[in-house]
Every structure is written in C-alpha cells, then in structure tokens.
Amino acid sequence: MKRFNEKVSRKNTNCVKWDMADENVLPFSIADSDYPTSEAIAKCLTDRVNHPVYGYTFPDEMYYESIVNWTKRRYGYEIDKDNIIPTNSVVTALYYAINYLKDVTEGIIVQTPVYNPFYSVILDNGKKIVENRLIKKDNYYTINLQELDRLLETNKILLLCNPQNPTGRVFTYDEIHEIVKLAKKHNAYILSDEIHCDIIHDGYKFTSVNRFADLYKNIIVFTSISKSFGLAGLKTSNVIIKDKKLAEGYRAFLQSKYISYGNIFGLVAVKAAYNQSEEWLDKQNKHLTNNYNLLKEYLNKNHPEVGVTKAEGTFLAWLDLSFLRMPCEVMQQELLKFGISINEGKRYSEDCKGYIRFNFACSEDLLMEGLKILSKFIKANAKK
Ligand SMILES: Cc1ncc(COP(=O)(O)O)c(C=O)c1O
Structure with missing residues (x-):
C-alpha cells in the first residue's frame, strides 16, 4: 500500500x-x-509528452479494444466498438443525453440525495426535477421501488447514479434488475452514471444496468477513468449504449453539437489504465x-x-x-x-x-x- x-x-x-x-x-x-x-499510466503519458507535437488526435482501435476487454472482464457484459462513444466529461455527456431525449419527457427522476450536477443538467435543459428519495434505515440507503413505479408512469427518464454519490451504495443485481423491469414496463429511459463503478469495497459487487440490455434497450451508461485511476484532470469519459440505433442517434447528435472525445493524453491514459493498471x-x-x-x-x-x-x-x-x-x-x-x-x-x-x-x-x-x-x-x- x-x-x-x-x-x-x-x-x-x-x-x-x-x-x-x-x-x-x-x-x-x-x-x-x-x-x-x-x-504504467504515468509512463505512457510521459512517453507521449516526449513526442513534442500535440495536435488533433483520434481514439485508435486499441482504445476501443481496451474498453471492450475491460467491460467484459470487470463488468461481465459484451460490447463492440459501435457501442462506445468517447466523450470529454460525464456531466457534459449527461447534459447532452437529456438534450437529445428532450421530447421524451418533462420530468426526470433522480434518487436523492445525489451528486448535485444532476440537478443542474435537468434544470439547464428546461426539465423538471422529480425526486424519488432513497429510503434511509440504520445508516443504509435503499431505493423506493414502489414510488419509482408510480413516478415512471408520467416521467420517462430516470437519472441513476450507481455506485451512488454521496451515499456510497452499490446497487445489487436484484435492485438493478427491478429498476430495468420498471423502466421497461413504463417505456422509460435509464441514464446511468457509473463513473464510480471501478471503486468497489471488499465484499461488494458492481452491476451495470447494461447487464440487462438484452431485456430492455433504452439504456445509456456513462463511464470514465477519472475517479478510478486518479485522472479527473484529463477530462476523458465514455458512453456505452448497447442498442445500436440509440448509439448511432446519440453519436450523431453529439457530433452536431461539436462535442468530441477526450484529449490527447486522456486517449493514451484510457489504454494504459484498462490494459496495464x-x-x-x-x-x-x-x-x-x-x-x-x-x-x-x-x-x-x-x-x-x-x-x-x-x-x-x-x-x-x-x-x-x-x-x-x-x-x-x-x-x-x-x-x-x-x-x-x-x-x-x-x-x-x-x-x-x-x-x-x-x-x-x-x-x-x-x-x-x-x-x-x-x-x-x-x-x-x-x-x-
Ligand atoms: C457521479 C459523478 N458523475 C460525474 C462526475 C464528474 O465527471 P466529469 O468530470 O467527467 O464530468 C462526478 C465527479 O465527482 C461524479 O461523482
């Protein structure tokens, strides 16, 4: 240590x-x-710095491969390159996902207490915050699934944070399964911010909503190397969408807004993180x-x-x-x-x-x- x-x-x-x-x-x-x-990350970054030209750079095949392999190994589901959309910040990607889905709903559900920019990305998109308060008992938080079921009748986006900031909850396989079933029942979208998914304490297991992508297609997952590997300053993240049509639509939308992938060093760091760290x-x-x-x-x-x-x-x-x-x-x-x-x-x-x-x-x-x-x-x- x-x-x-x-x-x-x-x-x-x-x-x-x-x-x-x-x-x-x-x-x-x-x-x-x-x-x-x-x-390994520090070395790969140093090697890149040693080449003194820092022009426009794109994510190469190895970049995508590193995410495909990591996702399979660590999160237990299969993706390919077309499911990955490199972005330059989770919050930016979340903001634009809501923007992309603006005709779907007026109200967006958040499970509170929650990471404060969730409130801003909803309000800045002109949408309404719909709170589904987490239930607290003995200093432990759980999801109010009954209330979620009710709220999803009229509010068609759930903004999920898993692992949860600030409560530190890592929702179980069964909880995530229930959420996906409810979203399917009400034909709602799940936007799942999984930025903390690599930091799991002894004895717990992370389940991505994407594990249930075969059951239901309206799912968008947001990940990043920033928290897991101490790289927040590199502003590099990835969106993973298993449904090809939704992925294509969102990718094209981001391009139309001039939102691009992470910077030259972030592109190097993703490979060093997922392949060597x-x-x-x-x-x-x-x-x-x-x-x-x-x-x-x-x-x-x-x-x-x-x-x-x-x-x-x-x-x-x-x-x-x-x-x-x-x-x-x-x-x-x-x-x-x-x-x-x-x-x-x-x-x-x-x-x-x-x-x-x-x-x-x-x-x-x-x-x-x-x-x-x-x-x-x-x-x-x-x-x-
Ligand atoms: C849940 C959550 N999402 C997103 C972010 C920020 O991500 P980014 O810097 O990629 O916008 C944080 C940072 O604390 C976070 O805790």
Missing part, C-alpha cells in the same frame, strides 16, 4: 482541491484522489476499504452519535451530523476554521442539512489528521 500512503504535495499545481482552499486547510472535499496514479486498481480499492474502515472505527469509537453511512463503493463517506443542529453553511464555515474542508450535505438534497460528504481518497496519515480535526469540531459544538 506504499504508493497510496506516499506524501505527494498537490499544492502549487493549480489543484482545485488544494490550491483553491486556504493554505491552512486540509481538503477532504472535491472527488479526486491525493496519491499518484499507476506507474488492473493490479494497481485492486490495490487502491483495498487501500480505500481500509481507509473507510479506519474512518468508521474512529467515529464509532469517539463519536457514536455520528451516523456513518455504510459505504459499499466510492471514496466518499456520507456522515450524519444532524445531532449538532447546525445549519449547513455554518457547519462548513466552522469546519474551515478548525482546518478541514468538506462538502455540505444540502448540495445533494435539501433534506440533508446536517450531513457532510468526506472524501477519504488520501494517505492514512492525512485521513487520521482530518478525523482528529473533525473530532475537535464535534467536541467543541456538541456541548453547546
């Missing part, structure tokens, strides 16, 4: 997480990781499971009143601090004064005002430093 506990300063690299925070603040906010990516990814996942367990043990022991949501995937901890009875903005500001930055809960749902999202994709030392600061903050405010 040495590589994941390495001390690498990200300061003075125009790093959003570190350089946009106050100098004395340790950031546990924006969703990227603080340790170096795999040696699987071992690195598995080690990272072990490190992240370990970090999550440390965080949970620390908070359970020192602050049992904190609700630690059970994380099955992602590097995001979703913590319920509502017992402090402190408004979200105040909590965020106070935490900054104590020396850490987090993301405030209400970004993900108006219902989650006493929550914080805490990113644990860092070294063990940094995590423990952050937890100690969080602990001081809780002690200082719990008494009030």
Whole structure:
C-alpha cells in the first residue's frame, strides 16, 4: 500500500482541491484522489509528452479494444466498438443525453440525495426535477421501488447514479434488475452514471444496468477513468449504449453539437489504465476499504452519535451530523476554521442539512489528521 500512503504535495499545481482552499486547510472535499496514479499510466503519458507535437488526435482501435476487454472482464457484459462513444466529461455527456431525449419527457427522476450536477443538467435543459428519495434505515440507503413505479408512469427518464454519490451504495443485481423491469414496463429511459463503478469495497459487487440490455434497450451508461485511476484532470469519459440505433442517434447528435472525445493524453491514459493498471486498481480499492474502515472505527469509537453511512463503493463517506443542529453553511464555515474542508450535505438534497460528504481518497496519515480535526469540531459544538 506504499504508493497510496506516499506524501505527494498537490499544492502549487493549480489543484482545485488544494490550491483553491486556504493554505491552512486540509481538503477532504472535491472527488479526486491525493496519491499518484499507476506507474504504467504515468509512463505512457510521459512517453507521449516526449513526442513534442500535440495536435488533433483520434481514439485508435486499441482504445476501443481496451474498453471492450475491460467491460467484459470487470463488468461481465459484451460490447463492440459501435457501442462506445468517447466523450470529454460525464456531466457534459449527461447534459447532452437529456438534450437529445428532450421530447421524451418533462420530468426526470433522480434518487436523492445525489451528486448535485444532476440537478443542474435537468434544470439547464428546461426539465423538471422529480425526486424519488432513497429510503434511509440504520445508516443504509435503499431505493423506493414502489414510488419509482408510480413516478415512471408520467416521467420517462430516470437519472441513476450507481455506485451512488454521496451515499456510497452499490446497487445489487436484484435492485438493478427491478429498476430495468420498471423502466421497461413504463417505456422509460435509464441514464446511468457509473463513473464510480471501478471503486468497489471488499465484499461488494458492481452491476451495470447494461447487464440487462438484452431485456430492455433504452439504456445509456456513462463511464470514465477519472475517479478510478486518479485522472479527473484529463477530462476523458465514455458512453456505452448497447442498442445500436440509440448509439448511432446519440453519436450523431453529439457530433452536431461539436462535442468530441477526450484529449490527447486522456486517449493514451484510457489504454494504459484498462490494459496495464488492473493490479494497481485492486490495490487502491483495498487501500480505500481500509481507509473507510479506519474512518468508521474512529467515529464509532469517539463519536457514536455520528451516523456513518455504510459505504459499499466510492471514496466518499456520507456522515450524519444532524445531532449538532447546525445549519449547513455554518457547519462548513466552522469546519474551515478548525482546518478541514468538506462538502455540505444540502448540495445533494435539501433534506440533508446536517450531513457532510468526506472524501477519504488520501494517505492514512492525512485521513487520521482530518478525523482528529473533525473530532475537535464535534467536541467543541456538541456541548453547546
Ligand atoms: C457521479 C459523478 N458523475 C460525474 C462526475 C464528474 O465527471 P466529469 O468530470 O467527467 O464530468 C462526478 C465527479 O465527482 C461524479 O461523482
């Protein structure tokens, strides 16, 4: 685990997480990781940098092959090149998918709390947000399938996040199967943001909605190397659509909007990630499971009143601090004064005002430093 506990300063690299925070603040906010990516990716990128011309570049056959093989090996379903649409950001691709399907529906269903740009891509397309709140019990979230069934009668797009940001849920095979059956029953589209699908904790298994593409065709999946391999700055993602007609239509639509594939370095990194970095990814996942367990043990022991949501995937901890009875903005500001930055809960749902999202994709030392600061903050405010 040495590589994941390495001390690498990200300061003075125009790093959003570190350089946009106050100098004395340790950031546990924006969703990227603080340790170096795999040696294979770094080497392939360096080799490409060493050729000093960086002109327009296209994804080659190996690019597509690397995704085809990865998808089969890791997610258990078959695709070919025609099913893959390279893009330059998951959020952009989501925005344009809604735009492409604009005549299908007025309302778009989201299962909340959820990654906040989901709200923006719906509103910016002039559509209505339709909330299907996740059910929370014992710090564990599940889907309200009955309500989903009802909402799908009139709202024909479901924007799914799996693994789920911020709750860390990795929906089971049966849950995903149920969702697909409901979408089929109501002839609705599923847009599934699976950006976190490679980061799964010990004991859990990821199921893509595409596993059920033989059952139902209106499915669009969004993936990326950015979270899994620490490459968010490369702005490179892929859309996977098993239905050839839907894939062709969406591809042509993106072209008409001048949306193109990832940049020259992203195209190199995808191949290095999927072909040469699987071992690195598995080690990272072990490190992240370990970090999550440390965080949970620390908070359970020192602050049992904190609700630690059970994380099955992602590097995001979703913590319920509502017992402090402190408004979200105040909590965020106070935490900054104590020396850490987090993301405030209400970004993900108006219902989650006493929550914080805490990113644990860092070294063990940094995590423990952050937890100690969080602990001081809780002690200082719990008494009030
Ligand atoms: C669920 C989810 N989707 C998309 C993104 C961002 O993807 P991109 O940078 O490719 O637009 C994030 C980043 O945190 C995310 O958590």
